[in-house]
Amino acid sequence: MGLGEAFAEALAARGANLVLVARSLDALNALAKRLTEQYGVQAIVLAVDLAERDAAMRISEELERQRIAVDLLVNNAGFGLTGEFLSNPLAREEDLVQVNIQALVGLSHRLGSAMAARNKGGIINVASNASFQPIPYMATYAASKAFVLHFSEALGHELAPRNVQVMATCPGPTSTRFFAATSADQPTIKMDAAEVVVRRTLEAFDRQEKVVYPGRSSVRITSWLPRFIPRALAVRAAAAASRGMGLH
Numbered sequence: 001m002g003l004g005e006a007f008a009e010a011l012a013a014r015g016a017n018l019v020l021v022a023r024s025l026d027a028l029n030a031l032a033k034r035l036t037e038q039y040g041v042q043a044i045v046l047a048v049d050l051a052e053r054d055a056a057m058r059i060s061e062e063l064e065r066q067r068i069a070v071d072l073l074v075n076n077a078g079f080g081l082t083g084e085f086l087s088n089p090l091a092r093e094e095d096l097v098q099v100n101i102q103a104l105v106g107l108s109h110r111l112g113s114a115m116a117a118r119n120k121g122g123i124i125n126v127a128s129n130a131s132f133q134p135i136p137y138m139a140t141y142a143a144s145k146a147f148v149l150h151f152s153e154a155l156g157h158e159l160a161p162r163n164v165q166v167m168a169t170c171p172g173p174t175s176t177r178f179f180a181a182t183s184a185d186q187p188t189i190k191m192d193a194a195e196v197v198v199r200r201t202l203e204a205f206d207r208q209e210k211v212v213y214p215g216r217s218s219v220r221i222t223s224w225l226p227r228f229i230p231r232a233l234a235v236r237a238a239a240a241a242s243r244g245m246g247l248h
Ligand SMILES: NC(=O)C1=CN([C@@H]2O[C@H](COP(=O)(O)OP(=O)(O)OC[C@H]3O[C@@H](n4cnc5c(N)ncnc54)[C@H](OP(=O)(O)O)[C@@H]3O)[C@@H](O)[C@H]2O)C=CC1
Pocket: 001, 002, 003, 004, 021, 022, 023, 024, 025, 027, 048, 049, 050, 051, 076, 077, 078, 079, 080, 099, 126, 127, 128, 129, 170, 171, 172, 173, 174, 175, 176, 177, 178, 179
């Protein structure tokens, strides 16, 4: 199960109506049907490719057209690229920036404006334990997650007086389809379950935390370490870890 599906299920279990956004229409429809039947909530599906530059605008216009006010935005969609930066097609690297950063900024701006106008709302942005250090052989991905973390913390400060709560969640390796799409050799046993990561994320949001580390404690420690060692050493250590995972 991906983190998006786990968020959708956990929120449906809390009685929330859902707007599900991704590219795979059939998978979205199947999920919407299951959650509607199981939890008695409404679920609307928007099949959108967030790599398209106008995606955030099209989503917010569709929500306006359907007169849907979003109480909680979960910016979850994202993907990773591994290997040497120069060995990846530039178009894929640019898609990553578009999906992981630009779409998140666009949706935060458009839906965040509506929330601020209503003086009520929440935004959860999915960052990563990759947010805390540069990672060679996953350079753009890690940098995109550093952006998500910093952006969320700053936006949270700006929007707090408007009663819009913003939180970044920083999961460690989680058992989803994420790694299947990369060259990473990541044993499932070392991964957290998506349901656990989401439960801890939503509990932290309920406690009004600004940043949460919903992974196992070893992941949390590796998120702290880079703050205490020279940056060049952190880069070398991250490069060694990437090589160990077969990312180079
Ligand atoms: N798994 C992990 O170890 C960790 C993951 N994360 C982050 O969690 C988030 C969710 O990833 P995860 O569940 O693990 O991975 P998955 O690959 O299982 O899920 C990724 C989700 O993003 C959607 N998505 C990807 N590209 C696009 C696009 N161009 N347009 C619209 N939707 C898109 C996918 O739907 P579809 O393909 O149908 O479009 C899918 O729902 C990501 O932001 C990831 O960076 C953070 C830390 C750890």
